[in-house]
Amino acid sequence: MKSLKSLNYGIVGLGIMGGSFAKAIRLNILSQNGSTGKILACNRSTACLSQARAEGIVDETFESSRVREMLPECDVLFVCLYPHATLDFLRDNRDFFKPGAIVTDISGVKGIFEEKLPEILRPDVDFIIGHPMAGGEKEGYANSRAEFFVNHNYILCAQPFNKEDDLELMRALIRDMGFTRITETTCDIHDYKIGFTSQLCHVIASALVQSAESPDITAFGGGSFEDLTRIAMINAPLWSELFISNKEKLVAHIENFERAMDEFKRAIRDGDDDALRRILSDTREKRLAMGAIRTIVKN
Amino acid sequence: MKSLKSLNYGIVGLGIMGGSFAKAIRLNILSQNGSTGKILACNRSTACLSQARAEGIVDETFESSRVREMLPECDVLFVCLYPHATLDFLRDNRDFFKPGAIVTDISGVKGIFEEKLPEILRPDVDFIIGHPMAGGEKEGYANSRAEFFVNHNYILCAQPFNKEDDLELMRALIRDMGFTRITETTCDIHDYKIGFTSQLCHVIASALVQSAESPDITAFGGGSFEDLTRIAMINAPLWSELFISNKEKLVAHIENFERAMDEFKRAIRDGDDDALRRILSDTREKRLAMGAIRTIVKN
Known part of the structure; x- marks a missing residue:
């Protein structure tokens, strides 16, 4: 297996997830003696790029229009975009990935990846379908942290075309970033289970907020309502996409x-x-x- | 108004709530210079009584069979029992309260108190209907803390028979125990609002756990499911009583x-x-x- 500290890592989308990947890799992998790897980041708005560079978290930054200059340098690429935007990105940039690169995603739905990937990817680029199970109602690079992933779960949905060496490298990288448990499963099971633990919970929290008669309800709160509705501070475009992309399974969970x-x-x-x-x-x-x-399992 | 530090406080039921009342009063009121008041506690099982006495939290303890020796000494009495058990306690012991005493409860339903109190209480005992909005899935005196109530809400449902001086004393006591906000309302509004913020949330959390197919679901958890089901570690006899005592309002909330x-x-x-x-x-x-x-409101 290649040494993690000699690789170049690319981040497309430097928000709370992409930023936390960059910080965890910087802290846990590229700060070791003898590290030669770099972190490269691309983002639509540029303020976070300047900040991440100034903080010493990333080495090189690229505006979106220049992403094709970044891709050929990346041994491991995290595409931290919304689900369909991730697929569009892979399609639009298929000719620019580094030969032999590992490319991975953070999408909360996986069935569409299993379906679309074979027609999108080059055979010399290994796309590993993954889902870091961490999130928060506070978005953006400003809320990213190196410790964001500590004690969290990561789900991998290995495909027949994935190379075992690349999967091994990915598992080592995930562990080094602080995740505690890696669950390996199929895209179908992923979508079914996540439809329950994540999507159904977001629907319930949102419906509970919608059924409140007035915002003064928290004068009568002892913690339960607050617990159940923290995740109702929801990113509407992202969650609408997640719900609809997984609608058959999610509707079955709602009915249960x-x-x-x-x-x-x-x-x-x-x-x-x-x-x-x-x-x-x-x-x-x-x-x-x-x-x-x-x-x-944690211990 | 009488001085809080010269009163005797009685606690019936030294669990997480009763124990936290005792600790908050000990720390915030009876540790002041010139304090002459005492804390007396009664509980069915005696292990927590010994512990609370050994810790210096309570001054005198009484087994349940001896509660009638304790009641005549208490200027302020917290009855920390289940709702119907509280009413039974008041009825069974009506002749033993100290004349002029303030007696209060912690019940999560109030309509039954408004209905039953007039026929139960003596005119020289002032019962103040109250609801400290704090709780936890960990029960018992072992989990009580002096800081348990800090930043929490307290609801008071004053009745026409309550004396204004006693209400003033109760408000001062509540604030001194660490509660941040006191909401004063009717029993009917209390039950309607609490049916939403507390009871409905407990039904939802429980139904969500019941609809999980297997306990290994937490391998796919990113925090949402855990947040929504913390309160599903539920005390069955207590919550069954609360749900049924407030069933019309709760069913209306469920349907909304x-x-x-x-x-x-x-x-x-x-x-x-x-x-x-x-x-x-x-x-x-x-x-x-x-x-x-x-x-x-907190600031």
Whole structure:
């Protein structure tokens, strides 16, 4: 396997995710003795490029119009754009990637990648489908941090065309950036599971905010409402794209959830204390089991 | 107004709430120079009583069977029991409260108090209906803290029979324990608002856990699912009682929420990007407005 500290890393889209990749690579990989690698970044607006260069996080920066000068230098390229914009970027720039490069994405939906990649990519460029499971309601390079990924999950959806050496390198890179657990699965399972843990949760949080009668509701808050609606400070264009790109699976999850809500509603309306206690006890057990699993894997 | 540091405080039920009351009063009121007041506590199991006495948090402790020896000494009594158990306690012990005492509760439903109190209480005992808006999935005295209430809300539902001097004393006590905002309202409005911010959120979190297919789902978690289901580690008997005691209002909130979910589901199923972006942008604005209000009131 090539040494991570001798590679050139490219970041397309220097927002909270791209910025955190750059900072984690700078801190954990390219600050080691004998490092020869560089970080190159491209972004539509240029303010964050100047800032990242001034901070010593990235070595070279490129305005969007000059990205084709950057691509041939990058051994590993993170494309940190919205899902369809990522596919468009790969298509538009297919002739400019470095031969042998690893290219990867951060998209929250994967089925469209499995479907479109074969017709887009060159055989000498290895695209690894990945999803860093970290995010926040605060966007932009200004909110990126080297520690942003620590203790978080990363999902890889390896394809038959991926080279094992490249996957090994990607896993090592992910671990060095601070992620704790790498889950390898198919695009289909990814979209099904993420449709539940991420997209369904964002729909629920948003529907809860929409069903509030007035903003003064927080005078009556003890923390629950705040917890459930933190993620409702939502980036509308991104999440609309994610929801619609995964709509069959997401709608199935919404309907499962609605059935569970109806079971609670029925027991409450009927004043059925026995049924409610039973289902709430079961809920507590299930939730505790989930928490425990996460902790065990972390250690 | 009497001086808070010369009063005797009684706690019935020394769990996370009762224990935090005792610790906050000890730290913020009875540690001042010239304090002459005491804290007395009664609890069904006695382990926490010994611990609280050993820690110097409470001065005198009473097993449940001896509560009638404690009550005549208490100027301010916090009854930290489940809602119906609180009413039963008041009824069973009506002859033993100190004349002129302030008695208060922590129940998450208030309509039943407004309804039952007039027939239960003596005219020389002032019951102030209150709701400290703090809680946690970790229960018991072991998890109580003096700082537990800092920056939290307290709701008071004053009744026509309450004496203004007693309400003033209660407000001062609440502030001294660390609560930031006191909202005064009716029992009916309390139950409606809490049905939304607290009970509906607990139903949603529980239904979300119930709709998970397997506990390994957290391998695909990026924080959203964890945020939304922290409160699903739920105390079944307590929450069943709260839900059923407020069932008309809670079911109305569930149905409002279900209508909001359906609006999202329809837009997602139809792939209606315009509608989704519009409703998600509106959600973000609404949620930001709620956050801002909370922060402003805090300062």
